[in-house]
Amino acid sequence: MLxxxxxxxxxxxxxxxxxxxITFVGVExxxxxxCTTYLEREAxxxxxxxxxxxxxxxxxxxxxxxxxxxxxxxxxxxxxxxxEMPINEVLGPRVKNSLVLASVSILIGIPLAIVLGIxxxxxxxxxxxxxxxxxxxxxxxxxxxxxxxxLILIVAIWLGWxxxxxxxxxxxxFYELLSNxxxxxxxISMIMTAHMARMVRSSVIQVMASDYxxxxxxxxxxxxxxxxxxxxxxALLPAINVVALTIAWLxxxxxxxxxxxxxPGLGRLVIExxxxxxxxxxxxxxxxxxxxxVGINLIADLMTLMLNPRLKSLQIRK
Amino acid sequence: MNEIIESVKNLxxxxxxxxGKQISILRNVSTNIKKGETVGIVGExxxxxxxxxxxxxxxxxxxxFPLKGECLFKSEDLLKMSSRQLEKIRGRKIAMIPQNAGQxxxxxxxxxxxxxxxxxxxxxxxxTERDKKISELxxxxxxxxxxxxxxxxxxxxxxxxxxxxAVAMALAGKPDLLLLDxxxxxxxxxxxxxxxxxxxxxxxxxGTSMIYVSHDLGAIAQVSDRIVVMYAGxxxxxxxxxxxxxxxxxxxxYGLLKSIPKLSLAGLPASMPGSQPxxxxxxxxxxxxxRCNLATDHCKKNSPxxxxxxxxxxNVRCFNHKELINQNNNLQTSITKKSNNSExxxxxxxxxxxxxxxxxxFFDQLLNKISDQNPTVKDINIDIKKGETIALVGExxxxxxxxxxSIAGLLKTKDGQIKFENDRxxxxxxxxxxxxxxxxxxxxxQNPDESLNPNHTVxxxxxxxxxxxFNLSGEELKKNIIDLLKKVRLGEFYMSRYPRQLSxxxxxxxAVARAFAAKPxxxxxxxxxxxxxVSVQAAVLNILQQLKEDLGTTYVFVSHDLAVVRAISDRVAxxxxxxxxxxxxxxxxxxxxxxxxxxxxxxxxxxxxxxxxPKLVAEDIVEEKPPEKGCSxxxxxxxxxxxxxxxxxxxxxxxxxxxxIRCHINIDELASLQQ
Numbered sequence: 001m002l003x004x005x006x007x008x009x010x011x012x013x014x015x016x017x018x019x020x021x022i023t024f025v026g027v028e029x030x031x032x033x034x035c036t037t038y039l040e041r042e043a044x045x046x047x048x049x050x051x052x053x054x055x056x057x058x059x060x061x062x063x064x065x066x067x068x069x070x071x072x073x074x075x076x077x078x079x080x081x082x083x084e085m086p087i088n089e090v091l092g093p094r095v096k097n098s099l100v101l102a103s104v105s106i107l108i109g110i111p112l113a114i115v116l117g118i119x120x121x122x123x124x125x126x127x128x129x130x131x132x133x134x135x136x137x138x139x140x141x142x143x144x145x146x147x148x149x150x151l152i153l154i155v156a157i158w159l160g161w162x163x164x165x166x167x168x169x170x171x172x173x174f175y176e177l178l179s180n181x182x183x184x185x186x187x188i189s190m191i192m193t194a195h196m197a198r199m200v201r202s203s204v205i206q207v208m209a210s211d212y213x214x215x216x217x218x219x220x221x222x223x224x225x226x227x228x229x230x231x232x233x234x235a236l237l238p239a240i241n242v243v244a245l246t247i248a249w250l251x252x253x254x255x256x257x258x259x260x261x262x263x264p265g266l267g268r269l270v271i272e273x274x275x276x277x278x279x280x281x282x283x284x285x286x287x288x289x290x291x292x293x294v295g296i297n298l299i300a301d302l303m304t305l306m307l308n309p310r311l312k313s314l315q316i317r318k
Numbered sequence: 319m320n321e322i323i324e325s326v327k328n329l330x331x332x333x334x335x336x337x338g339k340q341i342s343i344l345r346n347v348s349t350n351i352k353k354g355e356t357v358g359i360v361g362e363x364x365x366x367x368x369x370x371x372x373x374x375x376x377x378x379x380x381x382x383f384p385l386k387g388e389c390l391f392k393s394e395d396l397l398k399m400s401s402r403q404l405e406k407i408r409g410r411k412i413a414m415i416p417q418n419a420g421q422x423x424x425x426x427x428x429x430x431x432x433x434x435x436x437x438x439x440x441x442x443x444x445x446t447e448r449d450k451k452i453s454e455l456x457x458x459x460x461x462x463x464x465x466x467x468x469x470x471x472x473x474x475x476x477x478x479x480x481x482x483x484a485v486a487m488a489l490a491g492k493p494d495l496l497l498l499d500x501x502x503x504x505x506x507x508x509x510x511x512x513x514x515x516x517x518x519x520x521x522x523x524x525g526t527s528m529i530y531v532s533h534d535l536g537a538i539a540q541v542s543d544r545i546v547v548m549y550a551g552x553x554x555x556x557x558x559x560x561x562x563x564x565x566x567x568x569x570x571x572y573g574l575l576k577s578i579p580k581l582s583l584a585g586l587p588a589s590m591p592g593s594q595p596x597x598x599x600x601x602x603x604x605x606x607x608x609r610c611n612l613a614t615d616h617c618k619k620n621s622p623x624x625x626x627x628x629x630x631x632x633n634v635r636c637f638n639h640k641e642l643i644n645q646n647n648n649l650q651t652s653i654t655k656k657s658n659n660s661e662x663x664x665x666x667x668x669x670x671x672x673x674x675x676x677x678x679x680f681f682d683q684l685l686n687k688i689s690d691q692n693p694t695v696k697d698i699n700i701d702i703k704k705g706e707t708i709a710l711v712g713e714x715x716x717x718x719x720x721x722x723x724s725i726a727g728l729l730k731t732k733d734g735q736i737k738f739e740n741d742r743x744x745x746x747x748x749x750x751x752x753x754x755x756x757x758x759x760x761x762x763x764q765n766p767d768e769s770l771n772p773n774h775t776v777x778x779x780x781x782x783x784x785x786x787x788f789n790l791s792g793e794e795l796k797k798n799i800i801d802l803l804k805k806v807r808l809g810e811f812y813m814s815r816y817p818r819q820l821s822x823x824x825x826x827x828x829a830v831a832r833a834f835a836a837k838p839x840x841x842x843x844x845x846x847x848x849x850x851x852v853s854v855q856a857a858v859l860n861i862l863q864q865l866k867e868d869l870g871t872t873y874v875f876v877s878h879d880l881a882v883v884r885a886i887s888d889r890v891a892x893x894x895x896x897x898x899x900x901x902x903x904x905x906x907x908x909x910x911x912x913x914x915x916x917x918x919x920x921x922x923x924x925x926x927x928x929x930x931x932p933k934l935v936a937e938d939i940v941e942e943k944p945p946e947k948g949c950s951x952x953x954x955x956x957x958x959x960x961x962x963x964x965x966x967x968x969x970x971x972x973x974x975x976x977x978x979i980r981c982h983i984n985i986d987e988l989a990s991l992q993q
Binding site for chain 2: 210211212214215216217218219220221222223229230233234237307308309310
């Protein structure tokens with residue numbers, strides 16, 4: 001088991017290494033270097049030389065990669081170009097904001113998705129299923145920039161209950177943050193919950209049709225007991241990996257929602273740094289987002305392994 | 319003894335078709351189960367036997383609903399009960415032993431918990447009493463080390479062990495009635511015989527009534543006091559087991575019994591024409607009319623009622639049953655097959671073939687090291703003659719299908735050679751074989767549902783090999799397809815059909831036609847009749863035999879069914895754990911089995927005759943991989959003589975009747991031991 005965990009961690013590290021290489025090479029092959037893009041029309045003569053010297057662009061690429069990589073490993077991403085401040089300081093509040101948004105969405109969205117999925121499966125083709133399924137399919141098909149805009153129009157502008165865009169001072173308390181993020185959370189949850197509820201539904205339906213559920217019924221196990229002991233553990237197992245992907249997506253990828261609500265999270269930082277040609281920040285973000293994906297998938301795999309007796313004993317036997 | 323515990327009255331169950339028509343799956347079924355009695359319900363797939371059995375627990379599958387009638391358990395109608403009331407009866411009064419215990423045990427719960435659950439629901443025992451009861455139950459179903467068994471997960475047990483757990487679970491609530499739905503169907507022959515023996519013991523020991531549902535008359539014959547024969551949703555024959563099996567007075571039962579291949583009988587079983595009608599397709603007349611050779615015009619218009627014959631204590635649904643009374647001697651007949659001349663040349667030689675599923679590790683591959691010293695299949699030497707049918711038999715894990723895949727080129731051999739026609743070496747890699755060799759060796763698979771493309775018509779399926787190997791087109795192609803269909807006794811109009819529009823037997827016949835389209839020299843048959851009903855199986859076997867006699871094709875026939883092998887094969891090779899045990903002419907191997915494993919295997923076969931009991935010689939232990947040294951059968955051999963069996967690979971011995979065996983005991987001594 002331990003060997004397996006180490007093996008998975010090793011594989012994750014190799015993935016990260018490859019990601020770092022690809023981003024570094026990607027940035028390298030872009031036309032112009034960091035200085036020409038940063039200085040724009042002033043990119044000539046002494047200013048350019050000074051910039052090149054300052055950013056260390058005069059040394060060969062592989063040396064710069066090694067240098068950058070060893071710094072990253074120590075947790076130092078270097079300096080951003082536009083702000084001319086350490087990237088860590090740029091990232092810090094963004095990571096925090098993204099975490100808050102993601103965790104609130106997860107805490108609301110995932111349990112809701114599971115409950116809705118189970119309800120729709122158990123009352124399959126009956127009224128609760130038809131109603132919930134219609135709503136979930138509806139919210140799944142509307143792109144988030146439309147649903148987000150509609151939310152702003154209705155809740156913020158017409159009703160005036162909540163602020164339409166998020167303006168958070170950097171020293172905002174958690175409570176202040178919370179009232180600001182209700183709309184983004186709703187917009188995100190709509191899509192996320194819908195997707196996951198559909199998945200849980202089909203998984204539960206599949207397990208309900210299995211021989212062992214029929215056996216449990218014929219054994220005289222009361223309905224709800226059967227649902228909780230025989231159906232759900234087996235139906236929710238495959239959901240773990242989907243949950244993991246959703247969490248990773250939430251932490252790094254809710255770009256559209258963040259832009260619409262002007263929410264200062266990682267997703268918007270990606271957009272900003274790309275449009276500003278702030279290459280060191282782009283690199284740093286690529287590594288961070290890749291680590292999140294790798295890390296969360298690793299956890300999900302291990303959890304599946306722990307919870308599925310079949311896989312567990314398979315591994316031990318090997 | 320005569321107290322009735324469950325009685326089904328005029329039960330019909332059906333569904334609504336898409337056109338809104340009511341279609342019944344069960345039609346007007348009535349029967350009684352007495353206390354302490356074992357009733358076998360037998361029928362082919364689609365006869366409604368499982369639907370009937372489940373209804374007897376008050377369970378109707380989704381999509382179906384009762385149309386009329388009742389299921390009275392101790393004079394209360396199960397079909398009218400609330401789910402709360404049913405929970406009190408299921409598991410406590412009526413318990414179920416499912417068909418496939420591997421899938422019927424919840425995968426995430428330990429064995430002990432699942433039995434405990436039944437105990438908690440249906441008894442008043444406290445925790446310590448329950449724990450004691452669990453190991454008692456596990457002990458009763460003869461599972462090894464019952465104390466640790468409770469802490470295992472279902473997937474950690476073998477198929478036979480899982481089935482025993484299911485039996486233990488059913489016994490937990492001390493039910494009055496046990497319902498067994500094909501409880502031994504997925505098991506190996508020897509395991510099946512052991513589980514049946516256990517069930518018989520339990521029925522006697524506890525006085526529980528049993529309903530035993532199966533398509534396998536052999537299994538039914540071993541356990542039942544009374545037999546109910548179902549056809550197209552109706553009971554067609556019902557009576558004491560011995561009467562039904564020895565003097566069947568319904569033409570369907572008669573034909574069914576005749577179509578079962580028997581161990582004691584060489585030659586092919588007689589087949590029954592046609593197939594069971596689809597639910598809803600019978601409007602008037604007897605449902606067996608199309609296939610019946612006693613049918614008259616009267617049968618076409620009028621449907622017979624279940625008639626009670628007093629002197630035989632039997633109910634029968636047939637107008638002409640009197641013609642069948644006292645005709646039973648004909649049951650023991652078969653179609654003799656022409657045997658081919660033995661001087662024929664060898665077409666395929668397997669020389670020292672070993673096959674391993676172990677993946678070579680990367681570094682071992684670099685160093686060209688052979689990592690697996692104990693391959694799945696080892697030292698296979700078989701010479702196959704032109705025009706013969708050689709059968710490979712053995713239980714699951716015996717490597718029989720593995721060898722077949724290797725001959726087909728689907729699996730690389732680790733060692734040894736496969737030689738084809740005049741000692742030409744055949745590459746074990748499909749990509750290295752030339753097109754003519756590919757054409758010459760064809761494969762027929764077990765399950766035609768999976769081997770025929772569902773989106774192709776029969777015409778498309780059959781035209782593929784013809785186009786590929788012979789470049790046929792246009793009229794010539796069509797002529798050839800019609801020819802092929804005729805060979806497997808299917809009409810021209812089947813060309814435009816899709817596989818889903820065919821019955822199981824028809825599908826397999828298309829698969830046979832496809833294999834013959836390539837005009838092959840050798841056809842590899844992988845359990846080709848295992849997915850078919852008995853009456854259909856006989857038809858497919860007869861077609862295969864006819865084609866062989868006409869075209870001189872060679873068959874390599876893999877099957878776990880020893881009676882089928884007996885019927886079709888000229889020579890038989892018995893395999894255990896990927897090693898050959900015995901090889902020889904079929905009639906001799908079956909008449910004088912020399913190797914202890916052949917003896918065990920043949921002893922466990924269930925015959926559809928209540929007077930022939932299986933002999934249980936060896937334990938049904940499941941071995942996961944072959945032993946590293948010595949004889950492959952050392953772990954289970956009832957005649958093991960000592961260390962020599964563990965250490966040395968036994969030598970080949972050839973007996974006077976042509977059987978070759980691998981055993982340390984002298985072959986003549988083995989023969990005298992068996993008497």
